[in-house]
Amino acid sequence: MDNNQKKQLAILATKVRMAAIEGTFHAKSGHPGGSLSAADMLTYLYFSELHVDPQNPNDPKRDRFVLSKGHAAPSYYGALALKGYFPIEEMQELRHITSMLQGHPNMLGTPGVDMSTGSLGQGVSAAAGMALAGKIDKADYRVFTLLGDGEIEEGQVWEAAMFASHKGLDNLCVIVDNNDLQIDGTVGEVNSPYPIPEKFQAFGFDVVEIDGHDFDQIEAAVEQFKATVGKPFAIIMKTVKGKGVSFMENKVGWHGVAPNAEQYEAAMAELKATLTELEA
Numbered sequence: 001m002d003n004n005q006k007k008q009l010a011i012l013a014t015k016v017r018m019a020a021i022e023g024t025f026h027a028k029s030g031h032p033g034g035s036l037s038a039a040d041m042l043t044y045l046y047f048s049e050l051h052v053d054p055q056n057p058n059d060p061k062r063d064r065f066v067l068s069k070g071h072a073a074p075s076y077y078g079a080l081a082l083k084g085y086f087p088i089e090e091m092q093e094l095r096h097i098t099s100m101l102q103g104h105p106n107m108l109g110t111p112g113v114d115m116s117t118g119s120l121g122q123g124v125s126a127a128a129g130m131a132l133a134g135k136i137d138k139a140d141y142r143v144f145t146l147l148g149d150g151e152i153e154e155g156q157v158w159e160a161a162m163f164a165s166h167k168g169l170d171n172l173c174v175i176v177d178n179n180d181l182q183i184d185g186t187v188g189e190v191n192s193p194y195p196i197p198e199k200f201q202a203f204g205f206d207v208v209e210i211d212g213h214d215f216d217q218i219e220a221a222v223e224q225f226k227a228t229v230g231k232p233f234a235i236i237m238k239t240v241k242g243k244g245v246s247f248m249e250n251k252v253g254w255h256g257v258a259p260n261a262e263q264y265e266a267a268m269a270e271l272k273a274t275l276t277e278l279e280a
Contacts, residue, residue: 013043019078023094025264033254035075037239054084068123069148070104085112121154131172150182165204179241200234212237
């Protein structure tokens with residue numbers, strides 16, 4: 001990936017983060033921390049990898065994406081809006097009763113959403129089912145799903161992993177956002193899933209561990225997934241919760257708390273400064 005491509009992705013990722021802050025502020029609720037940690041991967045997928053068309057969101061040949069950690073919807077919606085599925089102004093309606101953008105993804109009301117999610121552990125199961133359907137139909141689409149590291153404490157995740165390996169779903173890429181924080185503290189303190197790569201390997205996955213904020217490493221990992229045959233693939237990405245907003249970074253309290261007016265202004269000012277620097 002050349003420097004210009006990385007710069008453009010960094011610009012888009014900053015805009016995704018701004019959308020997440022905009023949405024949670026206007027909603028007065030939501031989950032900014034894990035939305036910000038996932039923004040770079042979401043940006044890479046939607047602007048460099050996924051074969052999707054906002055003008056034809058239900059194209060049967062499209063790649064599928066399932067946000068298994070459904071509470072990270074603010075960044076997901078930001079990426080979808082910037083991709084062209086709906087106007088970015090919709091972010092100000094996040095979680096409002098009449099909005100197309102609910103607190104967790106709703107495939108019945110939001111263009112571009114392939115699966116309704118929210119109850120942790122279920123999204124990856126749906127993604128495995130989609131991947132199996134692709135195999136049965138001899139279709140070429142790939143299925144990507146993004147999980148939280150706290151989410152993988154759910155037993156259903158490992159049932160899905162066992163199923164994916166048993167079925168040889170090499171069209172399935174499971175991505176774990178390992179920011180090491182969940183609502184009650186560090187994942188190690190709450191119910192440690194470590195070591196994460198070795199666990200997925202034990203379930204029959206090919207696995208790579210990366211810096212989830214490094215676009216070169218993200219690209220290399222996705223390319224490795226595409227070259228894998230006969231096995232599902234897992235990308236374990238080390239990230240920073242609250243990435244991009246200094247006072248939110250690595251703070252567990254920002255898991256599920258919306259910024260107030262003062263915090264909103266500070267966060268947006270910081271992100272706008274980052275955007276100005278990148279666009280210079």
